[in-house]
Amino acid sequence: MCRDKITWMINRKVMADVIQSLDDQAAVALLGPRQIGKTTLSLEVSRSRNGLYLDLENPNDREKLRHPSLFLSAYEDRLIVLDEIHRVPDLFSELRGIIDQGRRNGRRVGRFLLLGSASLELIRQSSESLAGRIRYLEMGPLMATEVATADCDTLWVRGGFPDSFLSPSDRRSVAWREDLIRTYLERDIPMFGPRIPSETLRRFWTMLAHTQGGILNAARLAASLEVSAPTINRYIDLLVDLLMVRRLRPYSSNVGKRLVKSPKIYIRDSGLVHALLNIPDFQSLLGHPVVGGSWEGFVIENLIAAAPPRTVPGFYRTSGGAEVDLVLELPGGERWLIEIKRSGAPRPSKGFYSALGDLNPAKAFVVYAGADRYPISPQIEAIGLLELMGILAS
Numbered sequence: 001m002c003r004d005k006i007t008w009m010i011n012r013k014v015m016a017d018v019i020q021s022l023d024d025q026a027a028v029a030l031l032g033p034r035q036i037g038k039t040t041l042s043l044e045v046s047r048s049r050n051g052l053y054l055d056l057e058n059p060n061d062r063e064k065l066r067h068p069s070l071f072l073s074a075y076e077d078r079l080i081v082l083d084e085i086h087r088v089p090d091l092f093s094e095l096r097g098i099i100d101q102g103r104r105n106g107r108r109v110g111r112f113l114l115l116g117s118a119s120l121e122l123i124r125q126s127s128e129s130l131a132g133r134i135r136y137l138e139m140g141p142l143m144a145t146e147v148a149t150a151d152c153d154t155l156w157v158r159g160g161f162p163d164s165f166l167s168p169s170d171r172r173s174v175a176w177r178e179d180l181i182r183t184y185l186e187r188d189i190p191m192f193g194p195r196i197p198s199e200t201l202r203r204f205w206t207m208l209a210h211t212q213g214g215i216l217n218a219a220r221l222a223a224s225l226e227v228s229a230p231t232i233n234r235y236i237d238l239l240v241d242l243l244m245v246r247r248l249r250p251y252s253s254n255v256g257k258r259l260v261k262s263p264k265i266y267i268r269d270s271g272l273v274h275a276l277l278n279i280p281d282f283q284s285l286l287g288h289p290v291v292g293g294s295w296e297g298f299v300i301e302n303l304i305a306a307a308p309p310r311t312v313p314g315f316y317r318t319s320g321g322a323e324v325d326l327v328l329e330l331p332g333g334e335r336w337l338i339e340i341k342r343s344g345a346p347r348p349s350k351g352f353y354s355a356l357g358d359l360n361p362a363k364a365f366v367v368y369a370g371a372d373r374y375p376i377s378p379q380i381e382a383i384g385l386l387e388l389m390g391i392l393a394s
Contacts, residue, residue, distance in 0.1 A: 012037070012142075018030060018137060022045070023110060024135065025109055025135040026103070029126065030115050030137050032140060034183070035163060038139055040162075046081050054080070056082060065091065076105065081115070082113070092126045099133050117188065138243070140243070143160070156285075157271065158173045159272055159274070160271070161269065163176050165271075170280055185201050188242065189201060192242060196235070200225060200227075206276045207225075209267055211293070212266060212267060214293070215317075243268065244268060245268060246266045248264040248300070248326075251314030251316045251329070258320070259319075260318070268297070269301075270298040270301075273294050277290060300340070303385075306392040307330070307392045313326060315327060316355055318354075322357075322358055323351035325339050326338040335359060336361055336365070337361040338364075340368075342369050343369065344368065367383060367385055
């Protein structure tokens with residue numbers, strides 16, 4: 001694997017999205033977990049556009065914005081990158097006037113690139129004040145199509161945080177992820193939400209890792225932690241807003257069947273799952289009970305990231321046993337059903353065949369650990385993760 005930390009930037013899909021969005025809109029908000037690479041990407045964009053970068057965690061840079069209209073208006077002809085924008089929430093109302101003034105002067109697009117580590121904060125603060133002036137993009141972990149094919153198993157084991165993936169050894173990768181988890185427990189989560197004892201939250205996060213991809217049972221989690229079910233839901237809300245947990249909703253359709261209504265819960269980065277469960281390397285992962293749930297979550301995150309904008313993901317499960325790991329409703333309404341298997345010779349479950357009759361999809365796939373594509377039945381194809389990501393992206 002190439003260890004040069006600049007190389008991982010080259011094929012990041014979101015780079016093209018950021019550049020296109022800056023050409024279309026006055027402000028772009030790039031949201032993603034801490035240490036995912038937002039700052040590195042923004043500095044690349046800034047250099048290409050004679051931009052001005054301000055880190056709002058730096059007191060000196062915050063001081064420059066004591067009178068934001070005066071300072072920012074002086075750089076009307078440059079892209080301004082505002083990192084950790086949630087540190088100065090009052091700035092959003094100021095940006096509206098600055099953007100509108102720039103429009104009157106002919107500067108309609110490419111004014112601001114805003115970086116944030118939590119979706120909820122930015123959306124709440126900017127949805128009204130910057131309506132019609134901002135586009136939101138999400139930057140997630142490295143995708144399987146952004147690394148060498150031979151490194152996909154390493155990506156699965158270590159996760160997609162660049163510093164973890166590029167570590168010179170598994171031991172140092174695990175240590176980096178442990179540091180990240182500690183930072184979230186002791187600093188980031190208290191910053192964005194109610195104060196939660198870090199030990200309690202660590203136990204909660206570890207429980208989610210053990211049940212990766214399971215149906216949410218708030219009452220059982222609450223009993224284990226000796227808190228209330230509403231408290232568990234608040235914990236999950238916070239981790240979802242911090243882009244660390246995915247709440248996959250049940251796919252609703254008018255099929256006249258009794259559907260499971262609770263969401264499935266995934267820790268979004270597989271490397272964090274493995275760090276929480278003390279799984280240090282590939283061989284240890286293959287022998288661990290979480291291997292199936294971990295692979296399922298890894299595939300789901302990659303497929304959702306590769307899918308076209310406005311794709312609606314979900315899962316399907318009925319009381320009668322019909323089940324689909326991932327349903328993708330593509331723009332235009334076409335429905336794809338996807339079952340996920342780690343085995344090298346995948347066989348769809350009986351529940352997957354039942355779901356075909358219920359949902360009548362345009363396409364049905366079984367994503368497995370191999371690379372060959374071949375028909376399993378007249379309706380179902382076995383396919384590798386990378387090839388299906390390529391089909392979705394195209």
